[in-house]
Amino acid sequence: MRPPRVLLAKPGLDGHDRGIKVVGMALRDAGAEVIYLGLRATAAQIVRAAVEEDADVIGISSLSGAHMPIAEQLLAAMGVAGLDAPLVIGGTIPPDDVTALRRLGVAAVFPVGTPLPGVVAGVLGLARLAGSGTAA
């Protein structure tokens, strides 16, 4: 069985990448393969890379407050491409938006303050489900 494969990206214009890099390093140390697309990734770039890399989970980070439109655009692009990998989001996300993102179809939200082991366990748990073909 191959290791879980996680695609990470920063969509939008936000440059705060401390969090996503730390999460990427922790996922690698936990045995995942991590592909990081870097800053200002578009929805089309993320979807293409997720298909090409056969990602089990897509993780994005936003600290600029633009997470709602970004998630909507990305989920729409994933739908068009028939991509069913779960999408997770981390960053500066107010409590009301955590609920709203979950309702949109985001599989997990990790706002500022989520302990690092919790993020790793959450992402790897989703990756295992996706990898075994039982993801929704």
Place this chain on the structure above:
Amino acid sequence: MASRSEPGEPATASAPVTTDSGIPVAPVYTADDVAGGTAAQAARLGLPGQPPFTRGPYASMYRGRLWTMRQFAGYGSAEETNARFHFLLGRGQTALSVAFDLPTQLGYDSGHDIARAEVGRVGVAIDTAEDMADLFAGLRLDEVSVNFTINATAPVILATYLVAAERQGVRYDQLSGTLQNDILKEFLARKAYVFPPGPSMRLAADVVEYASQLLPRFNPISITGYHAREAGCSAVQELGLTMASAVAYCEELTARGLGFDRFAPRLSFHFATTLDLFEEVAKLRAARRLWYRIATQRFGAADPAAARLRFFSGNSGTTLTAQQPLNNVIRSTIQCLGAVLGGAQSIHVMGYDEAFEIPSKEAVTLSLRTQQIVALETGVTRTADPLAGSFFVERLTDEIEARAEAVLAEIEDAGGAVRALELGIPQRWITEAAYQAEQEIAAGRRPKVGVNVHVSEDADGPAQGMELFHLDPGVAERQIARTRQRLAARDGRAHARAMQRLSQDAGAGRNVMPALVEAARAGATVGEMSDVFRALFGEFREPSPW
């Protein structure tokens, strides 16, 4: 130093006690810890306002004048941010600090496809010089000092500000404030870069050169360690990296034939002040002494003002927590105190709610009140550099200066600040330090009250009962419509002429500022002016960190 064990348990004898940046701390310090004895120490200190400025840039320090209270503010459109400025000034703030939205920082107009989701979110949306004029409505630009947190598009934004001043009838030599204009730290940590490092350095230097001729009261650059620190590096690395950037800018400027004493008195600096109180105070004191040595020994500063480091202190957002958010008020107060004991010229205090949103009106008022209480009620302003002569603080100041100099040497061995960035060397230091800090928090080795010690379960979530900031969702559409109207009203021929001159000047290697001012006057947008540079210089893509 506080115990690193769980409350109630004795510290384990084997665990080394260090500052946050790893400098060993002894149980007690005595006169024996002062290197070279008291006479040598007196020479290393000098008096406040005198070389090597360890004790402060000015003789009277806060007795003469309090630090500038400058809360970073901006959201939505120019009108909304203008209202926030009036609100803050009405509550005793003494200067302004503009936060720009990401499209403005990256040179996109609000109507650009890539911009829409970000318009007005982390700062104010500025498309034209008219927006900039609206931003300062009811304020006199010859009276209020303004800080602009803008870097990749700093020359463009400066041009719109100069045009806004012209419309008020204010002369350029009456303007005071600071343009951040430190592109190196964007590549290093903040990541709002656009053009590659080489042309970016040229644009930054164009601004400093132009200002050295026309803006005698304005700081055209604020050389910044703050963002590298926030991204994860230590206090020592922060100081070393800041000095490496300063050296790179000064070399770029002196290579143009500009005299060091001509521009260096207007250089300003920006450091973080975090929670390790004595290390932070020592770092800020060491910064002044190290810069004095670099300015005099390397660049031959003859004017003492060219070797006198002045700085702005920002509290650290990364020390604040989402859990038990009111605790952040206490964290910010200690950081504000550290900045004052370190001799800051201006200070920003973080909002306690910034783990969730940009600060609410209530939170930003409390930040300002924090500064006012430290200034007016504690007595810390009564004498300059009150911690001078403390065996511990002086020892730590010496130690940080030496270690930061070693960081600077490491960057220079790699080919200097620009080359080291291209190689990704300091970026790796920062990322590795950030990961280590997070692991230490997860393992409980680095105490964070409310996070890994003294945790309280709150079923309703930490932000319960807090009135968070909400951005008006109509702001982007209104801004786009307003800019469209302004474009329709401009003189097409004057605009075309100005844009042509900008392309020519930029392509020919002339200083871009005069052409930018003409373009801004002719109604050119931030996006149009930035596109000239995009076409000429291309865009930078960061190499993958792994």
